[in-house]
Amino acid sequence: xxxxxxxxxxxxxxxxxxxxxxxxxxxxxxxxxxxxxxxxxxxxxxxxxxxxxxxxxxxxxxxxxxxxxxxxxxxxxxxxxxxxxxxxxxxxxxxxxxxxxxxxxxxxxxxxxxxxxxxxxxxxxxxxxxxxxxxxxxxxxxxxxxxxxxxxxxxxxxxxxxxxxxxxxxxxxxxxxxxxxxxxxxxxxxxxxxxxxxxxxxxxxxxxxxxxxxxxxxxxxxxxxxxxxxxxxxxxxxxxxxxxxxxxxxxxxxxxxxxxxxxxxxxxxxxxxxxxxxxxxxxxxxxxxxxxxxxxxxxxxxxxxxxxxxxxxxxxxxxxxxxxxxxxxxxxxxxxx
Amino acid sequence: xxxxxxxxxxxxxxxxxxxxxxxxxxxxxxxxxxxxxxxxxxxxxxxxxxxxxxxxxxxxxxxxxxxxxxxxxxxxxxxxxxxxxxxxxxxxxxxxxxxxxxxxxxxxxxxxxxxxxxxxxxxxxxxxxxxxxxxxxxxxxxxxxxxxxxxxxxxxxxxxxxxxxxxxxxxxxxxxxxxxxxxxxxxxxxxxxxxxxxxxxxxxxxxxxxxxxxxxxxxxxxxxxxxxxxxxxxxxxxxxxxxxxxxxxxxxxxxxxx
Ligand SMILES: Nc1ncnc2c1ncn2[C@@H]1O[C@H](COP(=O)(O)OP(=O)(O)OP(=O)(O)O)[C@@H](O)[C@H]1O
Ligand SMILES: [Mg+2]
Numbered sequence: 001x002x003x004x005x006x007x008x009x010x011x012x013x014x015x016x017x018x019x020x021x022x023x024x025x026x027x028x029x030x031x032x033x034x035x036x037x038x039x040x041x042x043x044x045x046x047x048x049x050x051x052x053x054x055x056x057x058x059x060x061x062x063x064x065x066x067x068x069x070x071x072x073x074x075x076x077x078x079x080x081x082x083x084x085x086x087x088x089x090x091x092x093x094x095x096x097x098x099x100x101x102x103x104x105x106x107x108x109x110x111x112x113x114x115x116x117x118x119x120x121x122x123x124x125x126x127x128x129x130x131x132x133x134x135x136x137x138x139x140x141x142x143x144x145x146x147x148x149x150x151x152x153x154x155x156x157x158x159x160x161x162x163x164x165x166x167x168x169x170x171x172x173x174x175x176x177x178x179x180x181x182x183x184x185x186x187x188x189x190x191x192x193x194x195x196x197x198x199x200x201x202x203x204x205x206x207x208x209x210x211x212x213x214x215x216x217x218x219x220x221x222x223x224x225x226x227x228x229x230x231x232x233x234x235x236x237x238x239x240x241x242x243x244x245x246x247x248x249x250x251x252x253x254x255x256x257x258x259x260x261x262x263x264x265x266x267x268x269x270x271x272x273x274x275x276x277x278x279x280x281x282x283x284x285x286x287x288x289x290x291x292x293x294x295x296x297x298x299x300x301x302x303x304x305x306x307x308x309x310x311x312x313x314x315x316x317x318x319x320x321x322x323x324x325x326x327x328x329x330x331x332x333x334x335x336x337x
Numbered sequence: 338x339x340x341x342x343x344x345x346x347x348x349x350x351x352x353x354x355x356x357x358x359x360x361x362x363x364x365x366x367x368x369x370x371x372x373x374x375x376x377x378x379x380x381x382x383x384x385x386x387x388x389x390x391x392x393x394x395x396x397x398x399x400x401x402x403x404x405x406x407x408x409x410x411x412x413x414x415x416x417x418x419x420x421x422x423x424x425x426x427x428x429x430x431x432x433x434x435x436x437x438x439x440x441x442x443x444x445x446x447x448x449x450x451x452x453x454x455x456x457x458x459x460x461x462x463x464x465x466x467x468x469x470x471x472x473x474x475x476x477x478x479x480x481x482x483x484x485x486x487x488x489x490x491x492x493x494x495x496x497x498x499x500x501x502x503x504x505x506x507x508x509x510x511x512x513x514x515x516x517x518x519x520x521x522x523x524x525x526x527x528x529x530x531x532x533x534x535x536x537x538x539x540x541x542x543x544x545x546x547x548x549x550x551x552x553x554x555x556x557x558x559x560x561x562x563x564x565x566x567x568x569x570x571x572x573x574x575x576x577x578x579x580x581x582x583x584x585x586x587x588x589x590x591x592x593x594x595x
Contacts, residue, residue: 074501104503
């Protein structure tokens with residue numbers, strides 16, 4: 001663990017009797033941008049709050065920059081946290097919001113002003129100094145919250161669903177902004193999201209969580225191409241997952257011949273990996289939608305519903321019509337569990 | 338509803354609200370020697386006389402003292418109480434809330450009697466002290482309630498943000514919570530002030546030689562002298578209340594909090 005900057009060891013987090021996160025182990029490198037990805041309630045916020053010091057772990061250890069901070073109070077940890085709700089101070093101007101932490105440290109006035117102005121410039125809020133948070137748009141408030149954390153030069157910056165309250169366009173803008181700020185400052189960042197595409201787009205490494213445990217950890221490319229479990233595969237868009245019994249594909253609905261045997265119990269296909277219009281199997285189209293460069297079908301088959309994308313060049317299959325399809329070996333992802 | 342009905346309802350309501358106020362103003366402005374309405378001629382002599390009655394001056398000072406310091410004390414206890422009830426999952430929070438509200442529900446006359454019988458007499462406390470304790474207790478529920486409702490509107494994560502930025506819990510309370518509930522605190526103060534100043538039932542039991550709150554003093558004055566000065570004094574007090582509420586409304590939209 002020599003290159004771990006933040007290291008969580010056997011971290012167990014509970015609310016009263018209920019364990020939200022059991023025995024978590026995670027190492028984060030310096031300067032890394034890590035995404036905590038997972039469905040609602042899987043313990044992402046809980047993990048963040050523990051790193052920040054707002055939630056005392058039941059057991060386990062948190063090390064930051066070589067120091068054990070498990071028992072260090074939140075106001076002494078030197079960690080930044082951008083809340084999902086921003087948690088800006090409504091009675092203070094934008095400038096004073098950003099300057100808040102610096103003033104607490106009793107830094108000289110000129111230095112506070114310089115750092116605050118620089119921080120606001122970093123997030124593109126120069127000129128908004130005298131505004132109250134309530135007089136700013138959602139995206140501006142978001143950036144203000146980011147600036148407030150950044151000026152403190154935290155060892156680690158935690159962001160809890162930083163983009164979830166923004167509309168699609170602002171979201172993309174803030175995404176780039178975050179990435180740029182991270183590049184410029186080299187700060188170690190952990191951000192929470194339940195949006196798979198956001199995690200893949202932004203992060204150096206993605207931590208996929210399920211029920212408080214790490215399901216898979218890897219680079220976006222690894223996770224996207226090689227999810228190791230059914231849960232991970234499903235999260236990464238492998239929407240068709242079937243059991244392999246002998247040389248047959250099996251689901252709760254029925255079975256289809258696959259042709260060859262494999263050493264794994266599960267096989268998975270993305271909708272794009274299913275061949276439509278030719279193949280040994282036949283099904284009936286029960287839903288169809290146009291998606292620009294392709295058409296998305298739902299095919300009722302002996303295995304139940306199969307999601308399949310077909311090129312726009314192929315003739316459209318109408319609702320209720322029979323269609324040939326194949327689950328090719330070439331595009332199958334082998335899953336161990 | 339027709340326009341006429343609406344105006345009729347509005348007119349009746351206003352008559353009941355403003356009518357007594359007008360009657361008192363004019364009754365106090367009488368040129369005659371007894372309290373009558375309509376007044377017998379107009380003069381300001383009773384308004385002037387109010388300021389010369391020594392017992393009024395003393396009891397006004399006492400009532401002011403009780404209203405200001407009783408309410409401040411109630412806030413000093415009530416703000417942390419409201420904060421604790423709001424932010425921490427205390428085991429008996431619901432029970433505490435009910436108990437805190439009790440003085441609003443229990444008739445003041447019972448509070449006064451109980452205090453006199455089991456607090457003032459056995460412990461031999463001074464009347465002023467007893468009044469102070471009573472008024473503080475009577476105002477406390479308002480302080481807790483009004484402050485609670487502004488705390489409810491304040492998200493807890495703001496304090497956590499302040500802590501992450503380096504505040505201790507206490508600093509976060511002072512720097513982030515207090516400034517954001519100051520409207521509620523001022524509203525609680527005004528409500529408490531007016532409640533204390535107008536309090537009659539409990540204070541009735543707690544008066545001694547030369548120590549009475551203003552409303553009690555006015556009652557006993559009326560038992561002996563039936564001149565219009567009591568009406569004049571009532572009118573002046575009403576003006577004072579209206580002025581306070583008006584200023585508060587202008588400053589912070591008082592009506593949002595009550
Ligand atoms: N204050 C709390 N008291 C009790 N249980 C809680 C509390 N906060 C969270 N939990 C539980 O802990 C688990 C993890 O919650 P957490 O908030 O960490 O999820 P999350 O991954 O952040 O979800 P989301 O994406 O919805 O924000 C959930 O099962 C939740 O019900
Ligand atoms: Mg969460």
